[in-house]
Each structure stands twice: as C-alpha cells, then as structure tokens.
Amino acid sequence: MEIKGRIMSSLKYTQQSELYSRISVIAVLAIIIAMTCNDSIAAGVTRTLSTASLAAGEVLEVTLTIDVDPQHTTYGVDDSYPVGWAIESFCSESPYGHVILVATTGASDTTCTYQLRAPGIPGIYYFSGTYNFGEGDDQIIDGDNTVVVTADTTIPPSVLGTIPLNDITNIIPPDEIRVIFNKEMNRSVTESAWSITPEVEGTLRWENNILIYEPSNALSLGTEYTVRISATAQDTSGKLLDGNINGVSEGSPSDDYIFRFRIMDKPDEARVRRYFNKPIVRYDEALEVLLVIDLPVGVRYYIIEDNRPLYPSSRGWTVLAGEANSIGVIKLVELFTLPGTHYYRYTVKPPESNGVYKFSGHYILDYFLDSGDIGGQSEVIVVGAPEIGDLSVSMTYNPSEVLINSNLIYTITVTNNGPGTANGVAMTFNMNQAGNVINMEPSQGSCAYLDGIVTCYLDTLESGETATISIIARPNMEGSIRSTASVTSEMIDTITDNNTVTQPITVYPVFKANKAVTAPVIDGDLSEYEGVDAVTLSPLSGGNTVTVRTL
Missing domain, CATH: 2.60.40.740 (Immunoglobulin-like)
Structure with missing residues (x-):
C-alpha cells in the first residue's frame, strides 16, 4: 500500500x-x-x-x-x-x-x-x-x-494531569515530564515549587499552562521517581495551588501535588527472543522461526534485524516466508506498537549441507532505550543432506624387488580431501589372481578377504583425515602383475579420477645352483656362477648348497 x-x-x-x-x-x-x-x-x-x-x-x-x-x-x-x-x-x-x-x-x-x-x-x-x-x-x-x-477566575489553580501518569510502572524513560495546570501560572514561582526525587539534572520550560521538565540524562532503569509541586505554586492572579482539588488553597503539605512513576527494570533476558519449531531439521524441510517481542509501556517503535546463517551465500539459507533483503536479513520496523507480547514468524529452507548453523540478530527499542542481541535459541542442526567432497586412494609396496612366493607388503592410503564428511568409506583391493593375501591390518575399521578380493570398511573420514591399510601378500606368478585398489563412500565425490589406483610390479623367479663351498658363506657375498650374471648368497650357516637369483 x-x-x-x-x-x-x-x-x-x-x-x-x-x-x-x-x-x-x-x-x-x-x-x-x-x-x-x-x-x-x-x-x-x-x-x-x-x-x-x-x-x-x-x-x-x-x-x-x-x-x-x-x-x-x-x-x-x-x-x-x-x-x-x-x-x-x-x-x-x-x-x-x-x-x-x-x-x-x-x-x-x-x-x-x-x-x-x-x-x-x-x-x-x-x-x-x-x-x-x-x-x-x-x-x-x-x-x-x-x-x-x-474562564473560571474563582477557583484556585490545580493540576489537571501529568505525563507520565501518576503511579504508572514499567515505563520507558520519558524524554520529558509534563505537569498540566488548569490555569495560567506564575512561572517563576511555580518553577521554584518544582522538585524531583531522586534528584535529576535538567531544565524547565513552559508551553501555555503546561510545565515541562527535560532531564539532561536518561532516567535510570528500575528507579521510582517522585515529582512534587509544593503548595507555594500560584497562578497569575496570586491564588495558591489547590493540590488536593477540594476548591480551597490550604497550603503545605495538604495542597502539595505529588505524583510518582517507575521506570522499567533492565530485563533479565532479551526483550526479543528467537525460537525454532524443531532443533534438528532435514535439508529438504522448512524451518519455522518465531520471534517473541516483549514491549514495555510507552515504547514508540522497535527495529529488529535477524540474520540467517550464510554457508556460503551460493548455498545458504533461503527465505520462504517473511521479508528479507538480499543478504539474508529479516528486518522488522514497527511504529506505535501497544505494550505486551508480540509475535513474528518467518520460514527458511536450510542449505544442502549438514552441520550446526548459528543465527544472529540485534534489536533496538525506541531510540536505543533498550538494545541487544536477540536471545532464545540460536543454533539449529541440519541433517540428511548428501555430503560433497573428494575421496582419493594411493598405494605403495615393499620390497622394491619382489620374488615369487615371497612376502610382498602393500600400503594403501585413503584420504578425504574435503570439504564434506565421508561416511561409509570402503576400500577394495584385488591382485587379479596373481597371488594370495595372508594378512590385512587397517588403521581403523575392519577388513575381509573373499574370492581373492580384500574389502575394508573404514567407517567415517572427516575432511582432511586419512586411513591406511597394510596388506601382506605372496605373488604366485612371475613377470609383470597388476594390483588394484578402489575407494567408495556415501559422499558425493566431485573428483572420481583419484578413486582407483593400479600398481604394476615385476615378480622375479628363484634359481638353485650347486657348488662346493670351501669357505664359510657370509650373507651378502657375491660370487660368479656358470650360466648367471651374478648371485646373492642366501644366509647359510655352512654347507655346500646355495640359492641364487639373477640380479
């Protein structure tokens, strides 16, 4: 409108x-x-x-x-x-x-x-x-x-009313205090009759028959003030104040006019509080946010800004119902609201990313009379969203020169490069029928060996975490063999080229030769044998048979 x-x-x-x-x-x-x-x-x-x-x-x-x-x-x-x-x-x-x-x-x-x-x-x-x-x-x-x-010149002056009203409580600190007389008053004499307790510095001025007091500083929260106009106040004709309005000027203390008011206390909790309709919300559900606004008597307006989380802005929270600007702020501006409790609701859709999100906000009541952070609830948990990230696998082996039917140790490393959390991480290892696995040891989770394939269930890897698997195998084929490791998880993987690694390995045969040995055999000695280029003596305690291999 x-x-x-x-x-x-x-x-x-x-x-x-x-x-x-x-x-x-x-x-x-x-x-x-x-x-x-x-x-x-x-x-x-x-x-x-x-x-x-x-x-x-x-x-x-x-x-x-x-x-x-x-x-x-x-x-x-x-x-x-x-x-x-x-x-x-x-x-x-x-x-x-x-x-x-x-x-x-x-x-x-x-x-x-x-x-x-x-x-x-x-x-x-x-x-x-x-x-x-x-x-x-x-x-x-x-x-x-x-x-x-x-005009009625026969009656003495009296007070028609005050602002704030007499005996009112829980009010905002007024900018001014007004005493309304029924007649034109002798201003200097009436100003001398004015007092306020506790004492507050300020200035007096007049608007016709209204005496106005403007405090120099804001009145204190949680304080009761008493204003007294003593019976020495008089109108322009010299009649003294009729404070008790009985038609007769009787002097102090009977005709002293007294009124009181109490400034609101500083609230124990924020006057604006936020509540969610559920503490845990699925990524594909709507979250309803309720703002509870408690206003004391006399508040003329309020401003509230509630900021929904941004994670990042391209995948942030979306306002489904409620007024918001482009950066995700719910902003309320209300004028002349009545005292009491008010409610405002808005609805947002969470991002497609699991985690704990924190709302933040601020409020101002009536020229910074009261201001602060929005209280109540601030954190909500988003669940059910598929994680997004990059899972990779790498593989090394030892020793560098492998003999057939000898132990070969594979070290497989699975890494979550983030940013999402990888749940249900599984690694499979296959020697492609080129050997047998005799032992498996993961850094977390468990492994099983069936039909020539090792499957390791590694549970969860947070962003930046790794898991390693040590596999001992014995190759049963000579020549070049290829072993493969692959990794999967429930996370949506943005880079699939690093989900599988293949490791080629050359497996060497074992030779036997007979030769009389006249001297003790020492591990690592090299000797020349007919039909081979070079040999490495296997550990022997003595005897005349050595096992050799081609270097």
Missing part, C-alpha cells in the same frame, strides 16, 4: 525528530489490519461530546460509537483530543493525545467512553480522528468535534 511506503520512508527522519508528530498512528494500524482482513466497507464511527461548553478544569465525557456491518471483522480507530487536555479515564491504553481502538478479529458494534479534564486556558478546542476498516483511505470520524472552554 502507498501508505506503508510513506511510513517506512519517514523512519529515518523520525529517528532525528519527534516520532509522535511525524507518523500517523492510524496509518500503521491500517497496515496491520490490511494484512489480516477481508474486503469491507466501513459502516462508520461517530464522536459524541457530553457538552459543547464547560469551564476550565471541568471534566468532558467523550463517546465513540463504532457501527460495524455483519461482514466486517476488523477495524482501527484513532481519536485525537486537543493538546492541553488531561486524560481522566480511557477505554483503551494509548499514547498521550490519542485514544486507539483495534479489533483484528470478530469486530462488532461497540462504544468507547473516555473522560478529559479541560485546560485552564479559555478558547475553542478541536477534536480530530480517523478510522479504517482495513482497506482504502482513512475516514474522518463523524459527529462532534469542537468544545468551548470558559
């Missing part, structure tokens, strides 16, 4: 100026209602004043009558009463200067009656207000909209 765009574009300005004077309350209500309502046409809202004229300091009764057609289910009403009037009673807790009524479901005909005390300055005062049934432009409240206040 066009009105929503105006609200959002006004936010930057309102962060530097008075938010109340720049944003239409009913516009925000219309946005909220429009998201939940059916198409409807407003039946009407009418304002009725109990009198058209009253004296300064008297009470005016205002009645709002809301007529709802049967098909209507929602409405929003904002009635604005004149500046300087003090609220005596209201049918809906609202910001100063407004009476706000909201029905998001099951709307029906209703009336709202509230009372105001007239200011001390005579004149004509005007009411204004709008309503909206969820669609279209705001409509003007019909009925009475003006009232005349007449």
Whole structure:
C-alpha cells in the first residue's frame, strides 16, 4: 500500500525528530489490519461530546460509537483530543493525545467512553480522528468535534494531569515530564515549587499552562521517581495551588501535588527472543522461526534485524516466508506498537549441507532505550543432506624387488580431501589372481578377504583425515602383475579420477645352483656362477648348497 511506503520512508527522519508528530498512528494500524482482513466497507464511527461548553478544569465525557456491518471483522480507530487536555479515564491504553481502538478479529458494534479534564486556558478546542476498516483511505470520524472552554477566575489553580501518569510502572524513560495546570501560572514561582526525587539534572520550560521538565540524562532503569509541586505554586492572579482539588488553597503539605512513576527494570533476558519449531531439521524441510517481542509501556517503535546463517551465500539459507533483503536479513520496523507480547514468524529452507548453523540478530527499542542481541535459541542442526567432497586412494609396496612366493607388503592410503564428511568409506583391493593375501591390518575399521578380493570398511573420514591399510601378500606368478585398489563412500565425490589406483610390479623367479663351498658363506657375498650374471648368497650357516637369483 502507498501508505506503508510513506511510513517506512519517514523512519529515518523520525529517528532525528519527534516520532509522535511525524507518523500517523492510524496509518500503521491500517497496515496491520490490511494484512489480516477481508474486503469491507466501513459502516462508520461517530464522536459524541457530553457538552459543547464547560469551564476550565471541568471534566468532558467523550463517546465513540463504532457501527460495524455483519461482514466486517476488523477495524482501527484513532481519536485525537486537543493538546492541553488531561486524560481522566480511557477505554483503551494509548499514547498521550490519542485514544486507539483495534479489533483484528470478530469486530462488532461497540462504544468507547473516555473522560478529559479541560485546560485552564479559555478558547475553542478541536477534536480530530480517523478510522479504517482495513482497506482504502482513512475516514474522518463523524459527529462532534469542537468544545468551548470558559474562564473560571474563582477557583484556585490545580493540576489537571501529568505525563507520565501518576503511579504508572514499567515505563520507558520519558524524554520529558509534563505537569498540566488548569490555569495560567506564575512561572517563576511555580518553577521554584518544582522538585524531583531522586534528584535529576535538567531544565524547565513552559508551553501555555503546561510545565515541562527535560532531564539532561536518561532516567535510570528500575528507579521510582517522585515529582512534587509544593503548595507555594500560584497562578497569575496570586491564588495558591489547590493540590488536593477540594476548591480551597490550604497550603503545605495538604495542597502539595505529588505524583510518582517507575521506570522499567533492565530485563533479565532479551526483550526479543528467537525460537525454532524443531532443533534438528532435514535439508529438504522448512524451518519455522518465531520471534517473541516483549514491549514495555510507552515504547514508540522497535527495529529488529535477524540474520540467517550464510554457508556460503551460493548455498545458504533461503527465505520462504517473511521479508528479507538480499543478504539474508529479516528486518522488522514497527511504529506505535501497544505494550505486551508480540509475535513474528518467518520460514527458511536450510542449505544442502549438514552441520550446526548459528543465527544472529540485534534489536533496538525506541531510540536505543533498550538494545541487544536477540536471545532464545540460536543454533539449529541440519541433517540428511548428501555430503560433497573428494575421496582419493594411493598405494605403495615393499620390497622394491619382489620374488615369487615371497612376502610382498602393500600400503594403501585413503584420504578425504574435503570439504564434506565421508561416511561409509570402503576400500577394495584385488591382485587379479596373481597371488594370495595372508594378512590385512587397517588403521581403523575392519577388513575381509573373499574370492581373492580384500574389502575394508573404514567407517567415517572427516575432511582432511586419512586411513591406511597394510596388506601382506605372496605373488604366485612371475613377470609383470597388476594390483588394484578402489575407494567408495556415501559422499558425493566431485573428483572420481583419484578413486582407483593400479600398481604394476615385476615378480622375479628363484634359481638353485650347486657348488662346493670351501669357505664359510657370509650373507651378502657375491660370487660368479656358470650360466648367471651374478648371485646373492642366501644366509647359510655352512654347507655346500646355495640359492641364487639373477640380479
């Protein structure tokens, strides 16, 4: 809606100026209602004043009558009463200067009656207000909209009302404290009668018959403040303050006017908390995220930014429902929200990669009145996604010169080059019927030998880990033989050329020759024999038979 765009574009300005004077309350209500309502046409809202004229300091009764057609289910009403009037009673807790009524479901005909005390300055005062049934432009409240206040010079000055209200608790630290008198006051004398406990540095100023105190620093959280206007305060005609409003100036302490208010405590936990509908989610399922927002009395707006994890951005979390920008931030900006607990839900799809993911976020309440990291839950586990990575196998053998029917040791190394985790790793080794395996020893898992093939089950290899298998075999063929090792796993392998390795080996025959030996035979001696180039004497303790092989 066009009105929503105006609200959002006004936010930057309102962060530097008075938010109340720049944003239409009913516009925000219309946005909220429009998201939940059916198409409807407003039946009407009418304002009725109990009198058209009253004296300064008297009470005016205002009645709002809301007529709802049967098909209507929602409405929003904002009635604005004149500046300087003090609220005596209201049918809906609202910001100063407004009476706000909201029905998001099951709307029906209703009336709202509230009372105001007239200011001390005579004149004509005007009411204004709008309503909206969820669609279209705001409509003007019909009925009475003006009232005349007449002067009453016979009564002493008194206090019509205060901001904050007397005895209110759990409020945000106000930017200013207002005392509304029923008459024009002697300003210097009344300022001298002002005090606040605990003492707070600040300045006093006036707007007509309203005394305004502006603290130099923010009032302290968790503190109760007491404001006193002593009975020495007087109006411009010299009449002393009637603090207890009994029509007679009686002096201190009976006519001292006292009111109290308590600033909200610093919360034990974050005012904005995040919860997941499940702590473990499959990669192909949706995850629902709930933001719980606790607002104290008087908060005018909040900003929340919740960041979904990025892993990396090309394979990150996807927002399925909820407002997010291109870098994965859920950003909420709400104006003139009522106190209490509010909820916001959004839905995301996990990436196709298993692991533990952490959400992060931050919130700001009302000009940094309260700010901090989003509390509640932050970590969610993604499971079920196929791992992606590179598994490789390599093979060496020993000794370098192999005799038929002699021991030949293969060392096979399986490596997970990452980035994924390889589960269900298996290695197979085959001598292609060129020998027999007599022993197998893996660094992890187990091995089996069947029908000339060695199969080793190596379980899991994390990224960067290796496993080795030592195989002792005896070749039974002379000449060139080829042994093959292959590796597989449940991981999606992005490079398959290194999953198999083939090792060629030359196997030499064994020769026997007889010759009389006249001297002791020493291991490693070389001698010449008929029909061969050279021989290596095998270990003998003595005798006349040696085994030779061709070098």
